[in-house]
Amino acid sequence: MPAITKLLVANRSEIAIRVCRSAHELGMRTVAIYTHEDRYALHRFKADEAYMIGKPGEPIRAYLDIPAIIRIAKDCGADGIHPGYGFLSENPALAQACVDAGITFVGPSPKILEQLGDKITAREIAKEAKVPVLGGSTAPIATEADGLALANKLGFPIMLKAAKGGGGRGMRVVKTEDEFSDLFQQAQRESLNAFGSPDIFVEKFVPRPRHIEVQLLGDLHGNLVHLFERDCSVQRRHQKVVEIAPAPNLDPKIRQAICDSAIKIGKQVGYQNAGTVEFLFDTDTQQFYFIEVNPRIQVEHTVTEEVTGIDIVKTQILIAQGLTLDDPEINLGNQAEIKTNGFAIQCRVTTEDPANNFMPDYGRVSHYRSAGGMGVRLDGGSAFSGAIVNPFYDSMLVKVSVRGRRFTDAATRMERCLQEFRIRGVKTNIPFLVKVMTHPLFVAGNVTTRFIDETPELFHFAPRKDRATKVLTYLGETIVNGASSVDKALAKKVPRTPAPVPSVDFKQPIPPGTRDKLKELGPKKFADWVLAQKSLLITDTTFRDAHQSLLATRFRTYDLLQIADVYARQCPQLFSLEMWGGATFDTSMRFLKECPWERLSQMREHVPNILFQMLLRASNAVGYTNYPDNVVQEFVKLAAKAGIDVFRVFDSLNWAPNMQVAMDAVNESGAICEAAICYSGDILNPNRPKYNLKYYVELAKQLEKMGAHILAIKDMAGLCKPAAAKLLVQTLKQEIGIPIHFHTHDTAGIQAASILNASEVGLDIADAAMAPMSGGTSQPNLNALAEAVRFSDRPTGLETEAVDGIARYWEAVREFYKPFETVMLPATADLYQHEMPGGQYTNLYQQAKALGLADRWPEICRMYADVNQLFGDIVKVTPSSKSVGDMALFMVANGLTAADILDESRELAFPESVLDLIGGKMGQPSGGFPANVVARIMRDRPVVTSRPGEGLEPADLSATANKLREILPREPNEYDVITHILYPKVFEDFQNHLKKYSDTSGLPTPVFFYGQEPGEEFSIDIEAGKRLIVKFLTVGDPHPDGKRTVFFELNGQPRDVTVVDKSLEPDAPTNVKADAGNPLHIGASMPGMVVSVAVQPGAKVTKGQKLLSLEAMKMETNIAAERDGRISEVLVRPGMQVATGDLLMSFA
Amino acid sequence: MSLPPDIIDAILRLESQTLVRQVEWFPEIGSTNDYALSLADQSDIELPRLIWADRQTAGRGRSGHAWWSAAGALTFSLLVDPQRWGLRPEQWPKVSLITGIAIAEALSRHVPGQSVRVKWPNDVYLNDRKVCGILTEPTPQRNPAWLVIGVGINVNNSFTTAPPELRQTATALCDEGARDCQGVDVLLSVLSQWEQQIQQLAATPDSLQTTWQNWCWLREHRVRITTAADVTEGHCQGIDDAGALLIETARGLTRHYAGTVRRLD
Known part of the structure; x- marks a missing residue:
C-alpha cells in the first residue's frame, strides 16, 4: 500500500480534530471538510486545508455525500480518507468508492464492512469462530408461532430485536408467554418503521448485563491483536454515557476469555484496521455472549489509549499504509507485551440539560474554561469562549478522559475535573455526570446496563427552591428586565458604593431618650414634662414625611436601618423619629416588597430610646377609605404593640367626631395621642373667615377634651405664614393646656421663619428634616434650624457634629433614589390660592402629565381653588385632597366650569373619589357640603351625613384569618389579618413576591431597584449566620423561547438562573396599510x-x-x-x- | 413519441376521471415544475394541465437528496388558474396547505391504519417520516398568475438501502406496508382529494384552520422554526386563519409565514 501524504477526514467536530492530530504527528498534510452550518467549527481550522461540502441547508446530508467527498479528495490531492465514526464509517459504499478512486481508506475493506454490517451474518461469523452467541434465532422469525416456540425453548425472559436495528430501537423485552404476541407485533412494526425491515430475531434476555467490548487492531497481513476491554455499561436508553477501561471487578479469567473470543472473531473474517467487538456479560451466570462488531474507531477509544499508551488512530493510519503490526512504528507485534496500566474513565460533556429531560441547549458559549492537571485528557469539539453550539449536530462540547491508579482514583479525578469546568452561556450535563461519578454503585464498579435507567436519584434535578435561588431569580430578572417604570438612563448614574455611616462606639450604653421618659412617666405626665422643657424639641421626619414628599415614599428599610444606631447614640435629644404610617404602609409592600411591620420592629431593635411617631389618618387608618371601627381599633392596638409611641391622628376634613374612635384606641393602648388640626386658609386674611383663629381654637379645645395628650398643627400645604404661626401658637398656648407640635411643608421656602416665630411664643415641638432631605415640599432644614437657635434661649440640644454626620449619610442615600426624584415646581404666591398639600403638588402634576394636560398646569391650579370653593371651602389633605384634585383634572379635561357642574341639564359622570367625598364617605366638613352641590353630584345616590364608620359592618377578623390560611405558607398572625383587611390585593401580591423571590429587603438599594453591574458583588444575610456573597458575571444570549440565562457566582460557586427577557418582542407585521385606491x-x-x-x-x-x-x-x-x-x-x-x-x- | 400502453391507459383515466384536462407524460425530465412554468407563456392551453414524469434529473424541492427522483417516486406538477375557483392572491399560500391535506387524505387510503400527517407548511409525513414534498410557485410571466403545484411522493422508491440517517427522516409507501401500489392509483386519489379541498377552500376559507388541526404533525409539540433572521422555539398551536404557523413562546403567541420547522419532541 502506498504511503499517505495527505489525509482527508470525512467527518467533523471532535473526531476530525483527533484524526488530524495523529496525522500531523505522522508528517501528513490534513484536509477537513465542513458544511455551511459548520463553517465556524473548530475542526475546519485544525486541518491544513479545509473545503466546504454541500450547500446551505444540508447540514447532515453533505457529510454523507460520497461522490462529493471523493471529488474533493481528488481535487486537493488527498490520497487517504479517514471516516471517523458515525456518518459513513461503516458504509461499504464509501470504502468501495475509495478503492475505485485509488484512495486509501483508513478502515477495513468493503467486504469486511458488508459482512459485519448485518447483525445476523455477524452472529453466524461468531458461531463459526466458536464464540458464545446469545441464545436465539439464527434467522429472522418467520411467523409469530415460530417465535413463540423458540422463546419457550430458550426460556423467558427473552428479547426481541430488529435484525437491521441499532440505536436501541426495535427492541422489546418479553417476560412471559402471554405478553409475546402483542410485543412481537409491536417490535415488527417498529423495526419496519425504523429500519425498513420487519425482520425480528429472538434472543435470550439477560437481566443484569454488563456491556464489555474489546478493542482490536489488525494489519493488512493477517496479524491481529487486542488492546483489552472497555466497560460501557453506564448507558442511558441504550446510549453510552460513561466508558471505562479496563472493566472494573472483572475476573481475570473471564477477561482473558472475552479478549480471546474477540480475537477469534477478528481472525474469522480476517479483520483489518481498528474495530471493536461487543459482548454482553451476564453478571448472574458469569457467561458472556457476542453481540456485534463495530468496524471502525469508536468514541470511547480514548480510555483504551490512556491505559495502554497506544495511539489507536495513528495505528489505524499506519496499518492502512500497509505497515505490519510488528513494524517499529506500530510496535504491536507481541500480544504479550500489551498491558494496561491503571484505569481510565471517559465522560462526554454535552449541552444537554439534565433538569429539562436532557434537551440540548444551544447558543453561544460565552465563557469556557476547561479543567486540566495530572491524568486529564480533553478531546474537544468546538469548545472555546465564543463558540457557537448550533442545533444541527449533536450537542457534545468535549470528551473528558481521566486516568487513575485504581478505578476509584479515576472516578474522584473525573469528579474533580467536572467541577473545575467553567462553561457559561449554555447549559451542560455536568451536574448529571457528577451525580453518576459520585454514586456509590458506580464508585464500587459494580454497575450493569440498567444502572442509570433504574436509579431515579440521578435525575433528581427539581428546581432548587431554596432562598438563595429565589434571590438569584429576583436579581436575574431585575438585571435582564430592569425595574419597571424606572428611567434606565438615570438608573445607570446611581452610585454603587454604600453611604458613609458615622462611626459609633457600640461598647457605650445607649443614652436615655424620650422613650425612656415616656415609660417612666406615662403619657399624661410625659406631656407635662414636655411642657416643662425649655429647649425646642425636634421631630425628625427624614424617615417618613421627607421622602414621602420628595421621593414618592421610596426609602427602603435597608437605608433606614444603616443609620439607626447612630441616631440612637448621637441624637437622644430628639423628641421623636417620624418613621411610620402615612403612605409608607402601602408603598413598602407595593413598590418596595418589604413588610411595614418588619420595618417598625427592626428599627425598634436599633433605636430603643427615642419615641417613634406615626401619621394616622383617623378613620382611614393608613388607607384611603373609611374603615369599620373595629378595624381602626385593631390597627392602633397592633401598631402600639409593635412599637409606635406617638400617634398623630388627623381627619381630612377636620371633623372631630370622626377622630374619636382612633383617639380612644390610642389612649387605650398607652401610647401618646397627638391629635392634629389641619391648617387651611389664612388666619391673617379677614377675607377667609371660615378658617379663622376662632375656628382653630375651638377645634383644639374639642380635641383636648376628647383626650389628646398633645395638639399638632398639621400645616400640610405649608400655608401657615410666619406671622400666622406666631398668632396661632400664642393664642392656643392661652386656650389649651397640652403641648403644641407644629408640622409644616416648606413649599413656599419661608417656613423655617414660622417655626422660629412660633418657638418664640412657646411652641413645644417642631417637625424638621435632615438637610439633604429638607426644603421644597418636605419639611424645613433641621440642621440649619438647630444652628439658628443654638445660642438663643431655646436651643434644640442637638449636637452639630452628630446631625451633620447624619446629614452626610442621607445625602449619599438620596443618590440611590435618583430615578424617583419628582419634578420640583416653583412655588409662587399661588400656593396660598390653591392650597395644595405638599405631597399632592407634584403627584397632581404627574397625573396631569399622564392625561396630556401638563401644559395647562396653571389652569389646573386655578381650577383646584375653584373646586375647593365649589365644595364649600374644605380642608384639603389625603384623602379629601385627592377628590379635589381629581375634580379639577376632570373639569379642565372636559372644559367645564363651576356653572357647568351646577347645570342640572348636563349629564356628567363624576370621578369616584368625588362621589365618595360629596357623598359623605369621608365625613363632614365644618358646615357640611353645599346642599345644591350634593344634590347635583349625588343625584339619587345615597348620602351619608353621620360618621361613616358607624354605618360600616365590623370586619370579620377570623374570617380573614381563615382566608389567609389558604394563601400563606404559615399560620397567619394578627398583623397579616389587619394588613389584608386594609390592603387585600397589595398584601397578596406582596406574599406572592415573597413566595417567588423570598425576602429581598436585605438587598442594597441600587441592586434592588436596578440590578447589579457586571462584576458587582454584594453580601446579604438571609438568616443568622447564613451570608450570601453574590457576584453578577454576565447575561447569556437570548434563547429562541425568549429567555436568557444569567450567570452568578454565589459564595464562589457558579450558579445560573433563566429568566424571561420581556424586551424580546417578535417582529410585529408592519401595520401601515396601503390605500388600495392610491396608485402610488x-x-x-x-x-x-x-x-x-x-x-x-x-x-x-x-x-x-x-x-x-x-x-x-x-x-x-x-x-x-x-x-x-x-x-x-x-x-x-x-x-x-x-x-x-x-x-x-x-x-x- | 410513442407512449407505453400502461401510460396511455393511465392518461385516459386521469383525463376522464379527474379535473385534469390534459396530461403530459415524460419518461425523464429535468423538473416538472420548470416545464409547467414555461407553459405559462402560451396563451391557449387547456387547464388544469398535469405534467407527470417517471424520473426527474433536476427536480427542485427534493430537499437535496436523490431518493425523490429514484425510480418508483411519483413526481408531477399541476398547472392551474386560481381564478377558476375565485381565489385571490392572498389565499394562494394556502393552496400549499390544502395540497398537503389532500395528499394526506389520499395516502391514508393506501396505507390504512398508519399515521399520516402534514408538516407545516408543505410536507406530508407517514409514521413520523417525510413521504411527500410540495412546492407551489406562481407563474411570474402572467398577471394574474397561474399556480404550479409541484408534488413528489415516495411511492415505490424504497428506503431500505438508504443510509441510516436518511432512513430516520424519510420513508416510502412501499416501506410502510403499502402493497402493489401503482403511481397512477396514488395520482388518481390525490387529484380527486385535491379537487375537493380546493373547492372547500374557495367556499369556506375559514374551515382550513380546523381541518388542519386534525392533520397537523406539529400541533402540541415543542417546535423550533428557523429563518435566516432568527430562531423561535415554543409549542405549536396549529395555524391561524391566514395559514401562518402559531407558536406559543414565553413571550406569547407568535405567528410565522416562513421558516424551516423542526419538531423537538
Whole structure:
C-alpha cells in the first residue's frame, strides 16, 4: 500500500480534530471538510486545508455525500480518507468508492464492512469462530408461532430485536408467554418503521448485563491483536454515557476469555484496521455472549489509549499504509507485551440539560474554561469562549478522559475535573455526570446496563427552591428586565458604593431618650414634662414625611436601618423619629416588597430610646377609605404593640367626631395621642373667615377634651405664614393646656421663619428634616434650624457634629433614589390660592402629565381653588385632597366650569373619589357640603351625613384569618389579618413576591431597584449566620423561547438562573396599510415574510421590474412594479412579516 | 413519441376521471415544475394541465437528496388558474396547505391504519417520516398568475438501502406496508382529494384552520422554526386563519409565514 501524504477526514467536530492530530504527528498534510452550518467549527481550522461540502441547508446530508467527498479528495490531492465514526464509517459504499478512486481508506475493506454490517451474518461469523452467541434465532422469525416456540425453548425472559436495528430501537423485552404476541407485533412494526425491515430475531434476555467490548487492531497481513476491554455499561436508553477501561471487578479469567473470543472473531473474517467487538456479560451466570462488531474507531477509544499508551488512530493510519503490526512504528507485534496500566474513565460533556429531560441547549458559549492537571485528557469539539453550539449536530462540547491508579482514583479525578469546568452561556450535563461519578454503585464498579435507567436519584434535578435561588431569580430578572417604570438612563448614574455611616462606639450604653421618659412617666405626665422643657424639641421626619414628599415614599428599610444606631447614640435629644404610617404602609409592600411591620420592629431593635411617631389618618387608618371601627381599633392596638409611641391622628376634613374612635384606641393602648388640626386658609386674611383663629381654637379645645395628650398643627400645604404661626401658637398656648407640635411643608421656602416665630411664643415641638432631605415640599432644614437657635434661649440640644454626620449619610442615600426624584415646581404666591398639600403638588402634576394636560398646569391650579370653593371651602389633605384634585383634572379635561357642574341639564359622570367625598364617605366638613352641590353630584345616590364608620359592618377578623390560611405558607398572625383587611390585593401580591423571590429587603438599594453591574458583588444575610456573597458575571444570549440565562457566582460557586427577557418582542407585521385606491402605494397582495428587497428608496423602476419577494408557506412570490416610476419609500426589510394589504413601498 | 400502453391507459383515466384536462407524460425530465412554468407563456392551453414524469434529473424541492427522483417516486406538477375557483392572491399560500391535506387524505387510503400527517407548511409525513414534498410557485410571466403545484411522493422508491440517517427522516409507501401500489392509483386519489379541498377552500376559507388541526404533525409539540433572521422555539398551536404557523413562546403567541420547522419532541 502506498504511503499517505495527505489525509482527508470525512467527518467533523471532535473526531476530525483527533484524526488530524495523529496525522500531523505522522508528517501528513490534513484536509477537513465542513458544511455551511459548520463553517465556524473548530475542526475546519485544525486541518491544513479545509473545503466546504454541500450547500446551505444540508447540514447532515453533505457529510454523507460520497461522490462529493471523493471529488474533493481528488481535487486537493488527498490520497487517504479517514471516516471517523458515525456518518459513513461503516458504509461499504464509501470504502468501495475509495478503492475505485485509488484512495486509501483508513478502515477495513468493503467486504469486511458488508459482512459485519448485518447483525445476523455477524452472529453466524461468531458461531463459526466458536464464540458464545446469545441464545436465539439464527434467522429472522418467520411467523409469530415460530417465535413463540423458540422463546419457550430458550426460556423467558427473552428479547426481541430488529435484525437491521441499532440505536436501541426495535427492541422489546418479553417476560412471559402471554405478553409475546402483542410485543412481537409491536417490535415488527417498529423495526419496519425504523429500519425498513420487519425482520425480528429472538434472543435470550439477560437481566443484569454488563456491556464489555474489546478493542482490536489488525494489519493488512493477517496479524491481529487486542488492546483489552472497555466497560460501557453506564448507558442511558441504550446510549453510552460513561466508558471505562479496563472493566472494573472483572475476573481475570473471564477477561482473558472475552479478549480471546474477540480475537477469534477478528481472525474469522480476517479483520483489518481498528474495530471493536461487543459482548454482553451476564453478571448472574458469569457467561458472556457476542453481540456485534463495530468496524471502525469508536468514541470511547480514548480510555483504551490512556491505559495502554497506544495511539489507536495513528495505528489505524499506519496499518492502512500497509505497515505490519510488528513494524517499529506500530510496535504491536507481541500480544504479550500489551498491558494496561491503571484505569481510565471517559465522560462526554454535552449541552444537554439534565433538569429539562436532557434537551440540548444551544447558543453561544460565552465563557469556557476547561479543567486540566495530572491524568486529564480533553478531546474537544468546538469548545472555546465564543463558540457557537448550533442545533444541527449533536450537542457534545468535549470528551473528558481521566486516568487513575485504581478505578476509584479515576472516578474522584473525573469528579474533580467536572467541577473545575467553567462553561457559561449554555447549559451542560455536568451536574448529571457528577451525580453518576459520585454514586456509590458506580464508585464500587459494580454497575450493569440498567444502572442509570433504574436509579431515579440521578435525575433528581427539581428546581432548587431554596432562598438563595429565589434571590438569584429576583436579581436575574431585575438585571435582564430592569425595574419597571424606572428611567434606565438615570438608573445607570446611581452610585454603587454604600453611604458613609458615622462611626459609633457600640461598647457605650445607649443614652436615655424620650422613650425612656415616656415609660417612666406615662403619657399624661410625659406631656407635662414636655411642657416643662425649655429647649425646642425636634421631630425628625427624614424617615417618613421627607421622602414621602420628595421621593414618592421610596426609602427602603435597608437605608433606614444603616443609620439607626447612630441616631440612637448621637441624637437622644430628639423628641421623636417620624418613621411610620402615612403612605409608607402601602408603598413598602407595593413598590418596595418589604413588610411595614418588619420595618417598625427592626428599627425598634436599633433605636430603643427615642419615641417613634406615626401619621394616622383617623378613620382611614393608613388607607384611603373609611374603615369599620373595629378595624381602626385593631390597627392602633397592633401598631402600639409593635412599637409606635406617638400617634398623630388627623381627619381630612377636620371633623372631630370622626377622630374619636382612633383617639380612644390610642389612649387605650398607652401610647401618646397627638391629635392634629389641619391648617387651611389664612388666619391673617379677614377675607377667609371660615378658617379663622376662632375656628382653630375651638377645634383644639374639642380635641383636648376628647383626650389628646398633645395638639399638632398639621400645616400640610405649608400655608401657615410666619406671622400666622406666631398668632396661632400664642393664642392656643392661652386656650389649651397640652403641648403644641407644629408640622409644616416648606413649599413656599419661608417656613423655617414660622417655626422660629412660633418657638418664640412657646411652641413645644417642631417637625424638621435632615438637610439633604429638607426644603421644597418636605419639611424645613433641621440642621440649619438647630444652628439658628443654638445660642438663643431655646436651643434644640442637638449636637452639630452628630446631625451633620447624619446629614452626610442621607445625602449619599438620596443618590440611590435618583430615578424617583419628582419634578420640583416653583412655588409662587399661588400656593396660598390653591392650597395644595405638599405631597399632592407634584403627584397632581404627574397625573396631569399622564392625561396630556401638563401644559395647562396653571389652569389646573386655578381650577383646584375653584373646586375647593365649589365644595364649600374644605380642608384639603389625603384623602379629601385627592377628590379635589381629581375634580379639577376632570373639569379642565372636559372644559367645564363651576356653572357647568351646577347645570342640572348636563349629564356628567363624576370621578369616584368625588362621589365618595360629596357623598359623605369621608365625613363632614365644618358646615357640611353645599346642599345644591350634593344634590347635583349625588343625584339619587345615597348620602351619608353621620360618621361613616358607624354605618360600616365590623370586619370579620377570623374570617380573614381563615382566608389567609389558604394563601400563606404559615399560620397567619394578627398583623397579616389587619394588613389584608386594609390592603387585600397589595398584601397578596406582596406574599406572592415573597413566595417567588423570598425576602429581598436585605438587598442594597441600587441592586434592588436596578440590578447589579457586571462584576458587582454584594453580601446579604438571609438568616443568622447564613451570608450570601453574590457576584453578577454576565447575561447569556437570548434563547429562541425568549429567555436568557444569567450567570452568578454565589459564595464562589457558579450558579445560573433563566429568566424571561420581556424586551424580546417578535417582529410585529408592519401595520401601515396601503390605500388600495392610491396608485402610488405598493401593498402586499398576500401575507408572508419578506425574503429580499430588490430596490432602494430613490431607485427608478420600470413596469414589471421585481421590487421584492415574499415567502409564505414555502411559496415565493415576486412583487413587481405595476408601472414605471421612482421609489420614494421602502418600509420593509428581509425577515419582516407582513399581512395582506400592508404598505410595502411607495412611488414618488 | 410513442407512449407505453400502461401510460396511455393511465392518461385516459386521469383525463376522464379527474379535473385534469390534459396530461403530459415524460419518461425523464429535468423538473416538472420548470416545464409547467414555461407553459405559462402560451396563451391557449387547456387547464388544469398535469405534467407527470417517471424520473426527474433536476427536480427542485427534493430537499437535496436523490431518493425523490429514484425510480418508483411519483413526481408531477399541476398547472392551474386560481381564478377558476375565485381565489385571490392572498389565499394562494394556502393552496400549499390544502395540497398537503389532500395528499394526506389520499395516502391514508393506501396505507390504512398508519399515521399520516402534514408538516407545516408543505410536507406530508407517514409514521413520523417525510413521504411527500410540495412546492407551489406562481407563474411570474402572467398577471394574474397561474399556480404550479409541484408534488413528489415516495411511492415505490424504497428506503431500505438508504443510509441510516436518511432512513430516520424519510420513508416510502412501499416501506410502510403499502402493497402493489401503482403511481397512477396514488395520482388518481390525490387529484380527486385535491379537487375537493380546493373547492372547500374557495367556499369556506375559514374551515382550513380546523381541518388542519386534525392533520397537523406539529400541533402540541415543542417546535423550533428557523429563518435566516432568527430562531423561535415554543409549542405549536396549529395555524391561524391566514395559514401562518402559531407558536406559543414565553413571550406569547407568535405567528410565522416562513421558516424551516423542526419538531423537538
